[in-house]
Amino acid sequence: MENKGMKASFNTIPGSVTAPQGFRSAGVFCDIKRLGTGKGSARGHKPDLALIVSDAPATVAGLFTTNQVCAAPVKVCLARMGKGPVQAIVANSGNANACTGKQGMKDALEMARFTEQALDLPDGSALVGSTGRIGLSLPMDNVRAGIVEAAVELGSTPDHAARAAEAILTSDTRRKEMAVEFALGDRRVRIGGICKGAGMIQPGMSATGRRPAAIPLHATMLCFLTTDAAIDAKPLQTALNHAVAGSFNRITVDGDMSTNDTVLILANGLAQNSKPQLSKPKSKDFLIFQEALNHVCLTLAQMIVRDGEGASRFVTVKVNGARSFAEADAAARAVANSALVKTSWHGGDPNWGRVIDALGYSPARIVEEKVDIGYSAPGSKKVLWSLRRGQPTKASFEALYAAVGFAEFDLHVNLNVGKSGALIYAADLTENYVEFNMGDVNDPDSLGG
Amino acid sequence: MENKGMKASFNTIPGSVTAPQGFRSAGVFCDIKRLGTGKGSARGHKPDLALIVSDAPATVAGLFTTNQVCAAPVKVCLARMGKGPVQAIVANSGNANACTGKQGMKDALEMARFTEQALDLPDGSALVGSTGRIGLSLPMDNVRAGIVEAAVELGSTPDHAARAAEAILTSDTRRKEMAVEFALGDRRVRIGGICKGAGMIQPGMSATGRRPAAIPLHATMLCFLTTDAAIDAKPLQTALNHAVAGSFNRITVDGDMSTNDTVLILANGLAQNSKPQLSKPKSKDFLIFQEALNHVCLTLAQMIVRDGEGASRFVTVKVNGARSFAEADAAARAVANSALVKTSWHGGDPNWGRVIDALGYSPARIVEEKVDIGYSAPGSKKVLWSLRRGQPTKASFEALYAAVGFAEFDLHVNLNVGKSGALIYAADLTENYVEFNMGDVNDPDSLGG
Numbered sequence: 001m002e003n004k005g006m007k008a009s010f011n012t013i014p015g016s017v018t019a020p021q022g023f024r025s026a027g028v029f030c031d032i033k034r035l036g037t038g039k040g041s042a043r044g045h046k047p048d049l050a051l052i053v054s055d056a057p058a059t060v061a062g063l064f065t066t067n068q069v070c071a072a073p074v075k076v077c078l079a080r081m082g083k084g085p086v087q088a089i090v091a092n093s094g095n096a097n098a099c100t101g102k103q104g105m106k107d108a109l110e111m112a113r114f115t116e117q118a119l120d121l122p123d124g125s126a127l128v129g130s131t132g133r134i135g136l137s138l139p140m141d142n143v144r145a146g147i148v149e150a151a152v153e154l155g156s157t158p159d160h161a162a163r164a165a166e167a168i169l170t171s172d173t174r175r176k177e178m179a180v181e182f183a184l185g186d187r188r189v190r191i192g193g194i195c196k197g198a199g200m201i202q203p204g205m206s207a208t209g210r211r212p213a214a215i216p217l218h219a220t221m222l223c224f225l226t227t228d229a230a231i232d233a234k235p236l237q238t239a240l241n242h243a244v245a246g247s248f249n250r251i252t253v254d255g256d257m258s259t260n261d262t263v264l265i266l267a268n269g270l271a272q273n274s275k276p277q278l279s280k281p282k283s284k285d286f287l288i289f290q291e292a293l294n295h296v297c298l299t300l301a302q303m304i305v306r307d308g309e310g311a312s313r314f315v316t317v318k319v320n321g322a323r324s325f326a327e328a329d330a331a332a333r334a335v336a337n338s339a340l341v342k343t344s345w346h347g348g349d350p351n352w353g354r355v356i357d358a359l360g361y362s363p364a365r366i367v368e369e370k371v372d373i374g375y376s377a378p379g380s381k382k383v384l385w386s387l388r389r390g391q392p393t394k395a396s397f398e399a400l401y402a403a404v405g406f407a408e409f410d411l412h413v414n415l416n417v418g419k420s421g422a423l424i425y426a427a428d429l430t431e432n433y434v435e436f437n438m439g440d441v442n443d444p445d446s447l448g449g
Numbered sequence: 450m451e452n453k454g455m456k457a458s459f460n461t462i463p464g465s466v467t468a469p470q471g472f473r474s475a476g477v478f479c480d481i482k483r484l485g486t487g488k489g490s491a492r493g494h495k496p497d498l499a500l501i502v503s504d505a506p507a508t509v510a511g512l513f514t515t516n517q518v519c520a521a522p523v524k525v526c527l528a529r530m531g532k533g534p535v536q537a538i539v540a541n542s543g544n545a546n547a548c549t550g551k552q553g554m555k556d557a558l559e560m561a562r563f564t565e566q567a568l569d570l571p572d573g574s575a576l577v578g579s580t581g582r583i584g585l586s587l588p589m590d591n592v593r594a595g596i597v598e599a600a601v602e603l604g605s606t607p608d609h610a611a612r613a614a615e616a617i618l619t620s621d622t623r624r625k626e627m628a629v630e631f632a633l634g635d636r637r638v639r640i641g642g643i644c645k646g647a648g649m650i651q652p653g654m655s656a657t658g659r660r661p662a663a664i665p666l667h668a669t670m671l672c673f674l675t676t677d678a679a680i681d682a683k684p685l686q687t688a689l690n691h692a693v694a695g696s697f698n699r700i701t702v703d704g705d706m707s708t709n710d711t712v713l714i715l716a717n718g719l720a721q722n723s724k725p726q727l728s729k730p731k732s733k734d735f736l737i738f739q740e741a742l743n744h745v746c747l748t749l750a751q752m753i754v755r756d757g758e759g760a761s762r763f764v765t766v767k768v769n770g771a772r773s774f775a776e777a778d779a780a781a782r783a784v785a786n787s788a789l790v791k792t793s794w795h796g797g798d799p800n801w802g803r804v805i806d807a808l809g810y811s812p813a814r815i816v817e818e819k820v821d822i823g824y825s826a827p828g829s830k831k832v833l834w835s836l837r838r839g840q841p842t843k844a845s846f847e848a849l850y851a852a853v854g855f856a857e858f859d860l861h862v863n864l865n866v867g868k869s870g871a872l873i874y875a876a877d878l879t880e881n882y883v884e885f886n887m888g889d890v891n892d893p894d895s896l897g898g
Contacts, residue, residue, distance in 0.1 A: 134802025347887025353583025438796025
């Protein structure tokens with residue numbers, strides 16, 4: 001997915017979901033956690049409801065958690081995929097609306113319907129997202145009040161996008177926004193996106209919410225993308241599938257796959273590029289669009305890992321030489337989710353013994369005498385090998401410590417039993433992660449999804 | 450595996466590996482971590498080499514890690530299983546002798562041979578165990594000196610057993626010892642055991658070191674058992690398989706399966722019970738022996754979880770109503786190894802949302818609308834249900850907080866889709882676990898296997 005030295009055909013621009021033509025957004029505080037007014041205003045007024053609206057009907061594509069326990073908003077989105085154009089996304093933080101039974105489904109549908117009514121949009125044209133604590137019913141009076149306020153606040157400045165980006169955060173420490181611009185023929189096209197996610201992060205999303213064999217078991221993460229490209233729904237879904245496979249489905253913070261993971265993209269066509277041209281797989285236009293979308297998704301996905309709960313390191317685990325992609329992926333995830341490997345990263349300890357231990361219990365076929373393990377600066381091919389063909393190298397402890405003493409580094413594994421590879425972007429495991437997730441009953445912000 | 454209200458046919462007695470007749474042991478310091486003499490004597494002199502010797506040739510049974518990366522001492526033991534009587538076990542802490550290539554195999558064999566020579570035992574009659582940092586060669590001069598000293602120190606008092614128990618510890622905070630006595634006919638028979646293990650704990654052991662379908666993917670843990678029972682090797686292995694399946698293979702501290710996990714039992718026959726009688730499966734004698742062995746293994750296994758690295762809680766995860774044992778087991782392990790579930794336990798937070806999330810991404814089939822989740826005191830049938838058939842119950846937050854506010858509790862899950870169950874004994878995830886495993890290069894004790 002990385003841009004391998006080729007000049008990219010897109011430029012990064014300021015802003016996010018309101019950067020493409022014809023999109024407006026808002027983020028408002030409606031007290032979804034029902035903090036009441038007794039709480040300090042700094043906390044009490046963090047926005048918790050986001051609204052993103054397209055001025056024109058948009059084609060839509062989406063990917064959703066493959067967790068067998070799937071939140072009501074995800075079910076509503078799944079039911080609305082492929083049923084025609086969409087014009088709005090309404091999303092809240094502070095409550096996942098998951099494991100909330102029939103009331104939860106009613107509430108998620110009501111969020112969508114109330115949004116459609118408030119904005120005078122056709123039935124079925126609003127989608128829903130939620131993130132926060134599982135098992136609590138939404139405070140619908142607050143949600144309705146929030147939607148009314150958000151509809152009034154809608155605007156297309158970068159500030160409006162920033163407020164929407166703020167409103168979907170839970171345990172995140174910062175907003176996650178991104179936009180790019182590129183040319184299709186003589187038209188300028190933009191893609192913008194916001195996302196959230198800091199814990200319960202190891203997405204394994206599919207377009208159907210069902211788990212294809214190819215998608216391994218693995219946050220709440222939410223990502224809402226907008227584009228003014230003119231493209232049919234089917235190629236849009238194809239492009240999103242590919243972009244997510246190389247980005248959000250390749251990250252892990254804590255190995256826990258959420259009930260609410262959702263990625264949505266709306267394409268409203270206002271850029272007036274050639275729709276037939278862009279909708280043709282492998283056309284030059286499609287490849288340019290795909291490259292730009294890949295970049296937006298990968299950048300947003302990496303922001304999630306860098307802002308992972310308590311995270312102090314960003315490690316790219318690169319496994320090569322596996323018998324199949326599935327085995328390379330399983331091996332990389334075993335390493336990236338091992339509590340012992342993750343704590344050693346936090347400590348800056350080049351404990352490759354824990355790495356080979358995790359490889360050994362992974363479902364991937366490995367042969368101890370063939371395994372290489374090494375470290376490099378991010379993206380560098382200058383690898384310091386600690387293990388070659390199962391034998392410790394002469395690399396000194398000091399050199400190995402130096403190699404992992406950075407906030408970001410790459411961990412290289414070559415299994416040397418095949419030709420397949422996979423990589424995973426992972427956070428370390430820190431005291432702060434534990435402290436945060438112990439859950440303080442007196443601090444609703446700490447009760448993540 | 451639990452004794453269900455029936456009067457047990459065995460009594461717990463003081464001591465451990467030297468409680469059965471004809472066993473002697475020792476634990477000595479031979480500086481396997483090569484701390485030198487500059488270190489404080491308190492640290493510098495913690496015993497690191499254990500020797501257990503039977504005065505008479507003993508039948509032997511063993512189970513070993515199913516990690517594809519398997520330490521040299523495990524390979525030596527595997528090669529010696531079924532090859533005749535055994536009389537000694539030599540084991541060291543501080544160095545796992547794993548990923549040490551041909552030199553590692555040479556060293557493990559030399560440990561065994563040198564022990565045989567020091568004790569004037571036949572070739573092939575000594576077994577080996579190691580635990581500690583992976584990837585470093587053993588300091589064989591120190592090991593040989595330790596074996597010579599241990600051979601001199603051998604004795605049959607409880608203190609001698611305690612020193613052996615001490616010598617195999619790594620990150621453990623306390624010794625783990627256990628012994629029982631029971632009658633077979635007119636003979637008194639004893640089983641004793643020592644074990645270690647605090648991190649890299651989720652054993653999945655088999656008698657062959659190969660992974661049978663029935664054993665899921667999942668420390669270094671070492672357990673050495675002695676008995677004066679007269680029993681053939683095959684029924685001894687059958688009994689050990691059963692005991693380990695219900696004990697060591699049902700625990701998790703951090704979900705990491707080690708390269709060195711080993712359980713060994715030596716039976717020297719000096720109790721002079723009827724060997725044919727005990728060696729007959731399902732005979733009364735065999736059932737008594739099995740019950741006693743189960744109890745010793747379960748007690749020792751639970752000691753490992755209670756002394757898990759940084760652990761502050763001991764939670765028994767009980768899954769019932771699954772479609773198969775494999776699914777019940779997978780569901781229980783998903784919950785017991787979820788970073789979010791484990792941190793909520795540490796915080797005393799009844800966050801059942803994280804539990805159902807983990808069930809949902811486990812490979813077990815679950816239907817949200819059928820899931821029950823509840824809490825009880827250890828072993829109690831009085832369960833406080835937080836979720837019934839996928840719906841939050843009216844149990845108050847206060848009541849749920851109270852239920853998980855103990856150092857030990859049971860977590861009950863009923864999937865209600867089948868008739869199979871499984872349980873896992875699990876530790877929580879704490880700041881202390883992270884701090885400990887960050888690995889302090891200045892503290893070799895922190896560099897666990």
